Amino acid sequence: MSISGLSSVRDLPYAPRVLDWYDPFVHGFSNHFAWRCPTARISSLYRAHVSSRHLDVGVGTGYFLDNAGIDERIDHLSLIDLNPECLSRTAERLRRFRPTRLHQDVRAPFQLGGSSFTSVSMTYLLHCVPGDMADKGIVFRNVSEVMRPGATLFGATILGHGAPKSAIGRLLMSTYLRLGIFSNASDDEASLRAAVEQGGFSQIDVWTEGCVGLFVAVK
Secondary structure, X not given: OOOOOOOOHHHHHHOHHHHHHHHXXXXXXXXXXXXXXXXXXXXXXXXXXXXXXXXXXXXXXXXXXXXXXXXXXXXXXXXXXXXXHHHHHHHHHOHHHOOEEEEOOOOOOOOXXXXXXXXXXXXXXXXXXXXXXXXXXXXXHHHHHOEEEEEEEEEEEEOOOOOOOOHHHHHHHHHHHHHOOOOOOOOOHHHHHHHHHOOOOOEEEEEEXXXXXXXXXXX
C-alpha cells in the first residue's frame, strides 16, 4: 500500500473513507439511476438462494447479506476478497454469523482448507476483475470447485456492452473505465453466459436488467 492507503486508483472505491459512502451511492443511487437495476432486484436473489453453508465472493460492504432478511438460514458464512479493508468491514458488519475470511485473489484456487458450500454469492465483482469475460471464467471454475453437488451460485455484474445505459450510466461507466476501476468494456450477456459455463454447472440462467447481468447456476 502507498502512504495514502491505496495501491492504485483501482482501489479508490474501497478506501476507508469512500466505503463510508459506498452503500448510499451504489445501492441507493447508482443501481436505480445509472444501472437501472434496482437494489431490491438483486436482494431478491439472496432471499431466494442463500442457504446454510454460504460463501460470499467479492464482499463489497456486506450490504446484501446484512439486509436480505435471511439470518435464520445461515449456519456457516465464509468471505473472500482481495481487499483487506472490505474483508474487515464486512466481517464486522456480519459478526453475528461469526464469518471466516480469506484474503486472496479470486483468480487463484480458493484456499479454504477443504470447505464446501451449498450456496455462493458473487455480486458486483466481475466488472472489476481485469481482462475480458473469457479471462474471468477462471473465477467460475474456482467457485465450482468449492460447491457441493446441487449447490447454487448467484450474482450480478455491470455490463459495459450491449445493454442500454442512462446518461448518468454512460458518464459513470466511461469514468470508471478511464480510471481502471471497471474492466468491463466488452462484457455483455453472451460473454457472461460463456464465462459462467466454464464452471461446468448443470443448470444456468443468465439475463439482463438495465445494464446489469444477473446469473443463477446450479452445480
